[in-house]
Amino acid sequence: MQNSLLTSPTLAVDAYRRMRIIRRFEERVIDLVNANEIAGVTHEYIGEEAIAVGVCSALRESDVISSTHRGHGHIIAKGGDVRRMMAELFGRVTGYNRGKGGSMHIADLSLGIYGANGIVAAGVPIAAGAAWASVIRQNDGVAATFFGDGGANQGVVHETMNMAGIWKLPILFICENNQYAVTTPVQEATAGPGISTRAAAYGFPGVRVDGMRVDEVYESVSRAVARARAGEGPTLIECVAYRFQGHFTAERALSLTYRTPAEIDTWRAKDPLPHWAGVLEDAGALSADQRAAMDAEIETLLDEATQFARASDWPQREDALADMYVTNYPGLPAKGAAWNAK
Amino acid sequence: MERQMNYLQALRESLMQEMRRDERVVVVGEDVRHSLRGITKGCLAEFGPLRIWDAPISESGFVGMATGAAIAGLRPVVEFQIGTLIYVCFEQIVNQAQKLRYMMGGQGRIPVTYIVPGSGARAGLAGQHSDHLYPMLMQAGVKVVIPATPADAKGLFTAAMREDDPVVIFAPAGSMSARGPVPEGDFVTPLGVGEIKVAGGDVTVVAIGPLVPEAVKVATRMQDEGVSVEVLDPRSLLPFDHGTLADSVRRTGRLVIFDDANRTCGMAAEISAFAAEELFTDLRAPIVRITRSDVPVPFSIAIDKHVLPKPEQLEAAIRHVMSFDLFHAGAALSR
Numbered sequence: 001m002q003n004s005l006l007t008s009p010t011l012a013v014d015a016y017r018r019m020r021i022i023r024r025f026e027e028r029v030i031d032l033v034n035a036n037e038i039a040g041v042t043h044e045y046i047g048e049e050a051i052a053v054g055v056c057s058a059l060r061e062s063d064v065i066s067s068t069h070r071g072h073g074h075i076i077a078k079g080g081d082v083r084r085m086m087a088e089l090f091g092r093v094t095g096y097n098r099g100k101g102g103s104m105h106i107a108d109l110s111l112g113i114y115g116a117n118g119i120v121a122a123g124v125p126i127a128a129g130a131a132w133a134s135v136i137r138q139n140d141g142v143a144a145t146f147f148g149d150g151g152a153n154q155g156v157v158h159e160t161m162n163m164a165g166i167w168k169l170p171i172l173f174i175c176e177n178n179q180y181a182v183t184t185p186v187q188e189a190t191a192g193p194g195i196s197t198r199a200a201a202y203g204f205p206g207v208r209v210d211g212m213r214v215d216e217v218y219e220s221v222s223r224a225v226a227r228a229r230a231g232e233g234p235t236l237i238e239c240v241a242y243r244f245q246g247h248f249t250a251e252r253a254l255s256l257t258y259r260t261p262a263e264i265d266t267w268r269a270k271d272p273l274p275h276w277a278g279v280l281e282d283a284g285a286l287s288a289d290q291r292a293a294m295d296a297e298i299e300t301l302l303d304e305a306t307q308f309a310r311a312s313d314w315p316q317r318e319d320a321l322a323d324m325y326v327t328n329y330p331g332l333p334a335k336g337a338a339w340n341a342k
Numbered sequence: 343m344e345r346q347m348n349y350l351q352a353l354r355e356s357l358m359q360e361m362r363r364d365e366r367v368v369v370v371g372e373d374v375r376h377s378l379r380g381i382t383k384g385c386l387a388e389f390g391p392l393r394i395w396d397a398p399i400s401e402s403g404f405v406g407m408a409t410g411a412a413i414a415g416l417r418p419v420v421e422f423q424i425g426t427l428i429y430v431c432f433e434q435i436v437n438q439a440q441k442l443r444y445m446m447g448g449q450g451r452i453p454v455t456y457i458v459p460g461s462g463a464r465a466g467l468a469g470q471h472s473d474h475l476y477p478m479l480m481q482a483g484v485k486v487v488i489p490a491t492p493a494d495a496k497g498l499f500t501a502a503m504r505e506d507d508p509v510v511i512f513a514p515a516g517s518m519s520a521r522g523p524v525p526e527g528d529f530v531t532p533l534g535v536g537e538i539k540v541a542g543g544d545v546t547v548v549a550i551g552p553l554v555p556e557a558v559k560v561a562t563r564m565q566d567e568g569v570s571v572e573v574l575d576p577r578s579l580l581p582f583d584h585g586t587l588a589d590s591v592r593r594t595g596r597l598v599i600f601d602d603a604n605r606t607c608g609m610a611a612e613i614s615a616f617a618a619e620e621l622f623t624d625l626r627a628p629i630v631r632i633t634r635s636d637v638p639v640p641f642s643i644a645i646d647k648h649v650l651p652k653p654e655q656l657e658a659a660i661r662h663v664m665s666f667d668l669f670h671a672g673a674a675l676s677r
Contacts, residue, residue: 131410
């Protein structure tokens with residue numbers, strides 16, 4: 001395989017490392033939500049790690065991504081700092097968004113992460129805007145936008161795909177088909193032969209890959225990135241995967257029955273982590289002992305991240321009204337109790 | 343005499359000058375290359391196809407792209423052919439472009455200018471093309487300007503394009519053919535600074551956008567009958583020049599707001615609330631709002647006057663507030 005991750009052992013091992021960080025970060029988030037240390041709604045990426053890591057392994061640091069409500073994995077895969085991520089989940093001022101975004105909005109513009117997003121598929125045109133800027137400036141920057149099988153049915157995705165097609169924008173449409181839009185199965189929400197085939201309507205390639213296999217994702221994305229950098233336009237890549245957890249952390253308490261235990265077990269058998277660990281072991285790239293050492297390091301990293309978050313300061317009163325504008329004016333932003341604030 | 347030009351030409355001059363000055367300024371919109379609206383006329387020839395983009399009819403898509411391009415370092419100008427198309431892409435303006443900087447904890451800048459040429463009601467276009475929807479944007483914190491004169495059209499458009507935050511500029515249909523002096527060269531009207539168009543001592547009229555010249559005419563007419571009307575054009579709705587308004591109302595003690603937006607939770611309601619909270623002891627008369635009625639603008643010109651604010655209504659409102667001379671509590675308390 002020309003684009004195989006294994007042709008670069010460093011990249012291949014790093015892919016395992018990042019998938020493992022995502023998995024353990026998310027498992028810890030579940031515990032921290034249940035312990036009421038993290039407030040609000042979190043959506044775990046467990047089971048889908050191979051997609052984010054496969055995609056971001058094929059991107060440069062200067063390339064742009066836009067993410068979704070289920071965004072932790074994308075941020076980690078693009079190089080995000082787990083300490084600042086965890087601090088953001090804790091609502092602390094040291095968090096990526098200074099405690100103003102939380103789980104669904106983590107952004108790091110210095111890494112090209114144009115943010116997770118709380119509105120399904122709203123980040124798709126925003127990433128396309130970065131790709132459009134590459135065309136205008138005639139550089140070879142590429143953007144990748146993540147959205148789900150649910151997001152695939154938002155009108156703005158189709159608008160953006162059309163514009164990406166006519167303007168040959170250097171963008172990758174990464175559809176994470178995890179089988180369900182909350183509880184609605186993809187077959188019941190998707191007309192036609194499938195999401196990847198929609199690219200044909202807009203005149204660019206659409207492919208379906210096994211989203212549980214990091215090397216397959218990487219290989220396909222690498223081809224699409226090369227195509228985009230060469231000015232040949234977008235690609236839609238539908239990554240077929242499964243989320244092992246519920247739509248959001250608290251779903252467990254709802255006792256929903258839209259998925260059967262047998263179905264979940266079938267997909268768990270395809271878990272991307274043990275698979276890739278096995279490939280690396282077979283290839284002699286990462287032995288079981290080396291892997292155990294790496295896993296232990298990751299636990300230390302995440303312990304540290306949680307401690308950093310816990311020990312961090314809360315945002316202060318003045319932070320609540322800061323950052324709304326680059327340029328402020330008298331009376332702007334308006335305060336809720338203007339008469340009392342004088 | 344200073345150089346005269348019309349409002350549309352002033353907008354065009356502002357855009358062309360800014361595109362020459364700053365290569366990060368790019369234009370996207372519907373039918374902008376052939377310039378259906380006139381502002382972008384000549385852009386394609388001078389700046390080439392990478393600076394001006396005819397988008398398909400996909401407002402959410404290209405407005406969202408402008409946000410991404412702005413984060414990437416460009417300064418997009420988005421032209422809306424019709425103001426109500428903002429409804430189509432409301433999510434991408436108020437929930438994305440405006441909120442992202444705050445929600446990202448102050449990361450990045452989103453310098454997008456959205457221009458709405460021919461905003462508000464135009465004869466015969468009926469209800470879906472006629473709203474002046476700036477209160478909805480302001481409620482979401484989006485900066486809004488609405489120039490009433492050709493000079494301010496140039497000055498505020500330039501200021502909007504240089505602002506590092508999203509700004510919507512309404513260029514009302516009723517103002518587009520206005521003619522007046524326009525400074526040559528680089529010219530900026532700062533955001534948040536209103537202008538007294540007519541000085542007067544009896545009543546303050548805050549007139550907005552296309553209603554400014556109408557209010558000036560009413561003020562002139564009423565001068566002859568001995569009523570001294572002060573006309574304030576805020577020019578910028580968010581930020582709003584509360585200081586100039588307060589100074590004026592402290593002198594006149596009476597306030598009428600003449601606004602082409604809807605009544606409920608509208609711009610006039612906001613100005614009234616400010617005056618009631620902050621200027622209570624300066625008022626000698628109840629505040630009066632002349633606004634649109636809260637129905638769609640009807641097609642027939644026989645009845646649109648019952649919906650759109652009219653100068654006769656302003657005149658009647660001024661007479662009404664002049665019939666009051668309530669005890670000036672502020673003056674009494676300060677003694």
